[in-house]
Amino acid sequence: MAAYDYEDGPSGYDESSGSHRNSSAASAPQSAAGQDLGYNPNFVPDSVKSFVVHLYRHIREKNVYEIHQTYETTFQTLSERLFKDTPWPSVDAVASYVDNDHVFCLLYREMWFRHLYARLTPTLKQRIDSWDNYISLFQVVLHGVVNMQLPNQWLWDMVDEFVYQFQSFCQYRAKMKNKTEQEIALLRQFDQAWNVYGVLNFLQALVEKSMIIQILEREKEGLEQFTSTDGYDYNGGSNVLKVLGYFSMVGLLRVHCLLGDYHTGLKRLLPIDISQQGVYTIVIGSHITAIYHYGFANLMLRRYTDAIREFNKILLYIYKYKQLFQKSPQYEQILKKNEQMYALLAICLSLCPQVKLVEETVNSQLREKYGEKMIRMQRYDDEAFAIYDELFSYACPKFITPSAPSFEEPLVNYNQDAYRLQLKLFLYEVKQQQLLSGVRTFLKVYSTISLGKLASYMEVDEPTLRTILMTYKHKTHAVDSDGKITSNADVDFYIDDDMIYVVESKPAKKYGDYFLRQIVKLEGVINDMDRVKLE
Amino acid sequence: MGRDRDVAPVPQQQVAQMVEQLLAVNPYNPEILSELENYVNEQVSSQTYSLDANLCLLRLYQFEPERMSTQIVARILVKALMAMPAPDFSLCLFLIPERVQMEEQFKTLIVLSHYLETGRFRQFWDEAAKSRHIVEVVPGFEQAIQACAIHVLSLTYQKIPRSVLAEAINIEGLTLDKFLEQHVANSGWILEKGQGRGQLIVLPRNEFNHPELKKNSADAIPLEHVTRIFPILG
Numbered sequence: 204m205a206a207y208d209y210e211d212g213p214s215g216y217d218e219s220s221g222s223h224r225n226s227s228a229a230s231a232p233q234s235a236a237g238q239d240l241g242y243n244p245n246f247v248p249d250s251v252k253s254f255v256v257h258l259y260r261h262i263r264e265k266n267v268y269e270i271h272q273t274y275e276t277t278f279q280t281l282s283e284r285l286f287k288d289t290p291w292p293s294v295d296a297v298a299s300y301v302d303n304d305h306v307f308c309l310l311y312r313e314m315w316f317r318h319l320y321a322r323l324t325p326t327l328k329q330r331i332d333s334w335d336n337y338i339s340l341f342q343v344v345l346h347g348v349v350n351m352q353l354p355n356q357w358l359w360d361m362v363d364e365f366v367y368q369f370q371s372f373c374q375y376r377a378k379m380k381n382k383t384e385q386e387i388a389l390l391r392q393f394d395q396a397w398n399v400y401g402v403l404n405f406l407q408a409l410v411e412k413s414m415i416i417q418i419l420e421r422e423k424e425g426l427e428q429f430t431s432t433d434g435y436d437y438n439g440g441s442n443v444l445k446v447l448g449y450f451s452m453v454g455l456l457r458v459h460c461l462l463g464d465y466h467t468g469l470k471r472l473l474p475i476d477i478s479q480q481g482v483y484t485i486v487i488g489s490h491i492t493a494i495y496h497y498g499f500a501n502l503m504l505r506r507y508t509d510a511i512r513e514f515n516k517i518l519l520y521i522y523k524y525k526q527l528f529q530k531s532p533q534y535e536q537i538l539k540k541n542e543q544m545y546a547l548l549a550i551c552l553s554l555c556p557q558v559k560l561v562e563e564t565v566n567s568q569l570r571e572k573y574g575e576k577m578i579r580m581q582r583y584d585d586e587a588f589a590i591y592d593e594l595f596s597y598a599c600p601k602f603i604t605p606s607a608p609s610f611e612e613p614l615v616n617y618n619q620d621a622y623r624l625q626l627k628l629f630l631y632e633v634k635q636q637q638l639l640s641g642v643r644t645f646l647k648v649y650s651t652i653s654l655g656k657l658a659s660y661m662e663v664d665e666p667t668l669r670t671i672l673m674t675y676k677h678k679t680h681a682v683d684s685d686g687k688i689t690s691n692a693d694v695d696f697y698i699d700d701d702m703i704y705v706v707e708s709k710p711a712k713k714y715g716d717y718f719l720r721q722i723v724k725l726e727g728v729i730n731d732m733d734r735v736k737l738e
Numbered sequence: 739m740g741r742d743r744d745v746a747p748v749p750q751q752q753v754a755q756m757v758e759q760l761l762a763v764n765p766y767n768p769e770i771l772s773e774l775e776n777y778v779n780e781q782v783s784s785q786t787y788s789l790d791a792n793l794c795l796l797r798l799y800q801f802e803p804e805r806m807s808t809q810i811v812a813r814i815l816v817k818a819l820m821a822m823p824a825p826d827f828s829l830c831l832f833l834i835p836e837r838v839q840m841e842e843q844f845k846t847l848i849v850l851s852h853y854l855e856t857g858r859f860r861q862f863w864d865e866a867a868k869s870r871h872i873v874e875v876v877p878g879f880e881q882a883i884q885a886c887a888i889h890v891l892s893l894t895y896q897k898i899p900r901s902v903l904a905e906a907i908n909i910e911g912l913t914l915d916k917f918l919e920q921h922v923a924n925s926g927w928i929l930e931k932g933q934g935r936g937q938l939i940v941l942p943r944n945e946f947n948h949p950e951l952k953k954n955s956a957d958a959i960p961l962e963h964v965t966r967i968f969p970i971l972g
Binding site (some may be wrong): 399405462465466467503525606624627628635666669670671673674678680683688697699701722723 | 823894
């Protein structure tokens, strides 16, 4: 039913890939040579030969463990040693060592481009070629002819990189001012490359073709296994389409956030139950990407407590386990997202001071990083707004403008437009809430107070106070699409005629959960003791 | 407008169904733009609403700005305003380029939303009265905003002075009497005599204006959590 979805995007593909094939031997080396004169794309060092031969063999033997080792460790080591500032050897140079295997060559090129993006600056031609490569790769996967078993880490990296390169392309294209005539001609000619419809439709097609939503549904009823096998297929099948489909839901969340479409983004993530562990938590990159965007979208939707809860959980997780990832190529990225999420948490807690939702460790980290700023953010003066601005700008996604540029003179840069709009609307929201922290302070110290008295304390007239109190209620009570009201209020109140009655929300102690955990713990201790007796 | 084909009018429910189906099959299809535009008009005339369809349309406009119809965008925004207290209006603004938001009619709508977001109903109604040409195109506008005001009032007040209510919903005098009568009959409102200063209206109880009604969710344990100890209990 969805065949149209992904065939629509790459309609210009045949033409572009054809021209690419003919020229890849000649032009790819040329553009790469421009980056480093010592680079010979056709020279394959022995270690690279051995790398591709082994990787190819492990893939054929479906040895996921070895694939993972070769993919994660060997590739990194070789990149570090031999290709610090040059690309890897061209795919044509290594193809003969892997039986010219079509799919392997697509995978190799995917890594080739990923390495190039990470270490060097891709040319426009290379960006377009990388797009072509993704199309070929995804089409092979979507047509179900892949029978491999690939590590989750690798499959996540593909989705992640695909979205990253899309974002990078949009940023690049939006800087029109310094484009050469040749670049503009290429942009016009290959207007399907990284086209937003194509990107969304590929991700959507992976979700649909993989039937992942149905699989997760069936799993809930015990009819299917996915999470319990970490997404792998132990019955001789392939995990590639299924897991790519799964990660594509996280990819779609991210793309929608980049576009400012938070509602739809969260909707795409919905099939994954983020209150529980899942395949998305196995790969740290996907875990962080999912929660970072989930939290950000909820922040923009004013559902602060949802954002705070999930930020708290993942920040605690990173705090506990980050040394495990020290050697991972994503380590720096993990640290950066960690810092950004602390900044977002600081924003959430400034707008909605539900500190009790935050674990002590996370809270003390937060105070250390942003304690002083958070105090100033409560003041709601110009300086406070400047801090909101600063934290938002530092921590927000790299928003994109998805439409093609106008090629009319004069050429203008529009790469900041999307970011500026989101920032402006966010600060607008902050301004609407600027009087609430004042009200909060008073409500905290009274159990009852008359409107007249509070108005005089706040130096406003009574009608204005009524509007402030209604704003407080409105802003602290989120309404979802089915009309359900969720309170985010830390201090609540009601008005009877002209008296305000304050209600402090008491921390809900979860005795049930506590007992459950203790029962499990006790059982563990008893088991341990039984074992001791036997020895 | 928007109806360029000469087809027999499709019953409203069918239009809705058809569009929802198109969205389900492929939410990223540029070909459904005109159907979505028609659907916006349909929502206006039939007093229905679909946020998902409207966001999808705004997304298509975002991808291909040259196809954007500001008239349709304005209607979407009025509809989103009517969906208050839900955050739909902001959700739409996030997708509309800043230069479009600079247009006079959108500036007005943004001001209107600002008044609603900050509980300033008096100013809202004054401003709305000045901009009838924008908001009156959409039937049910007044009632929707009144419902929104009543929602916020019910979160805030147990008992509300008549004058405060009157200002928030922009109804006075005999019309207000009738309005109150209806709500006493249908929505459980109660009229009380205030302490010498006119009428008080007792709004229906909910967990937000009567916090003692809040269910203590902490006592409930979801079954999935209990299942963790099944092996031990067994």
